Amino acid sequence: MGLGALICFLDLTGLLKFLKRRNLQRHGVEGEAFSxxxxxxxxxxRVYYQIRLPEDPSRRRVPxxxxxxxxxxxxxxxxxxVVYDPRKPSRAKTGTLADIDLSEERSLVMFFWVPGLTCIAAGAVLALVFW
Structure with a gap:
């Protein structure tokens, strides 16, 4: 189980990056921002952007x-x-929805997390059987 946890831990940032981009692809709205x-x-x-939200121009806190x-x-x-998530506009990415490509992150997540979770499950089963 420890080996599986270590394998999953090695690609934790890759999983978080993949989940962020996947949420942007599913819930993202195209807009514009200025640096x-x-x-x-x-x-x-490091570039600091301010998002222009057309639906609420009187917003006090600008995302x-x-x-x-x-x-x-x-x-x-x-x-x-820019593509941003209306639920949390600070989680945004410059570009368009068509520019979001998940294939590279998805393959890395699958490469690390499938064997890692398999090792954790096999370790748990072995621990239950031989305990």
């Missing part, structure tokens, strides 16, 4: 999100297409 600030960091760029590691899509203040 407020850009920073150069070791992993590439923002941060993208790390991607190349900025223009200078500060430029408007870019």
């Amino acid at each position: 407020e600030r850009q920073e150069w960091i070791r992993e590439g760029h 923002r999100f941060i993208e790390v590691g991607v190349e900025p899509r223009g200078p500060v203040g430029s408007v870019v297409p």
